Amino acid sequence: MLKVSCIHAFYGNIQVLKNIDLQVEEGSIVTILGANGAGKTTTMKTVAGLLKPQQGKIEFLGEDVTGLRPDQLLRKGIALVPEGRQILAGMTVMENLEMGAYHRKDNEIGQDLEKVLERFPILKEREKQLGGTLSGGQQQMLAIARAILSRPKLLLLDEPSMGLAPLIVADIFKIIKEINETGTTVLLVEQNARQALKISDYGYVLEIGKIVADGKAQDLLNDPRIMEAYLGRKSS
């Protein structure tokens, strides 16, 4: 479904991604692991159109989408929940959700809104509150709910469990699994490697802008070298 080939990306003169290749099969969950500063966020930004790659090609559903803007990619079905959630703090929870469906023109938006509020009762409770007043976990729920409302085919999640209490982290992973089961393909960046791989089909390991390992999630989980390097962080 998504095919990233030979991507080189820069911030100014500094090269951050060097020849990245990765692929996401329709219906799967794929995780990108890597230490801080490895280039995970940069990879996500490049796929979502926030950063234009200097070289390389991004194909989505067989179509070349390299260099498209984020709003154009969203219309094609790629949604990103960015690192740090990026809730619109000065807009209400409801307005944040409505913005999720901004590009849609169908008449099922109201219906989808209700479904989402049912799935996330805490958001329904806080419907009229400003996004900025929510706790970290609630903001993450809002960010995910907002992205779902765009009806993405491919959902990109950049460290959705960052800074959250273990109980909420477990909740987030459950939600990701659910979203996937309803037919949305997921590309995930996580530091919570063990939990991420457990729900994933495939994984990539990124190190200083390069992919150094990849394989079935199960194989990565059983690989002692990768376990040591990336799963050492206490999780689960």
Added chain:
Amino acid sequence: MLIEQLINGITLGSIYAIVALGFTLVFGVLGIINMAHGEIFMFGAFIGVLVTTSLQLPLWLGFLAAILITAVMGYMLERFALRPLRHKQGVSHLAPLISTIGVSILLENLSHHLFGAGNHPFRASFAEINFQIGSITIYLVQIVIFVISVILMMALSFWLGKTKAGKALRATAENLETASLLGVDTKRIITMTVIIASAMGGIAGILVGMAFNSVTPQMGLSMGLKGLAIIILGGMGNVKGAMAGGLILGLAETFIVVYGDSGYRDAIAFLAIIVILLIRPQGLFGQKIST
């Protein structure tokens, strides 16, 4: 006497609020002070003079022409003076500010050239109509100015708060990247914002022409600086702040003329900024576009 001055203050303040709204919208979305806004406002006033006084056409046509022409000016400003500088590597973040200063000088010179340096009277057909309520005199012009300003502010608030495009503007003002990830074509929103802000400046220009019966090429500069003062007072990028700040400044100026020394009138705005910045550096209402 007091009530009359209050009415004068509110009339002036509501015009200031409209000018300040133009500044605050652009600041909210682009994070820059549009130094050409005052001159676009001045053009609006001149177009009003041209249509109503020189061509003797009705006032509503004056408004329509001013809105259209200042909207086009806003589009040109964004397209040729601001957009080329955006997201360019190595361009100073001060570049757009300097660019708008350049446009403001250009427009002022152009207006000298087109309209002459002198003072142009603005004759609204109903300039002399007034009402006596007890000892108070209220001019119809004041009522018209106030009503138009209030309608404009209410319409803007509604638009920002309730419509899809208005929400997209607020999202863009809050976080451009997030807005674009949510499917907002931020380039279009930016263009639209500068156009709306400029058209509001044009409307304010006519209102000032009506209020003071005088239009000059220099009026843009002083109004621009006051608008700037108001948005610092109210909170940069804040819509309510611009409205409240405009009203406060209008009242303060009116009362200083009556009870103090009219020579200090124009200093009031800047005194207010200094005081506010010392007490509340974020302005009265804090940051960014909200409803």
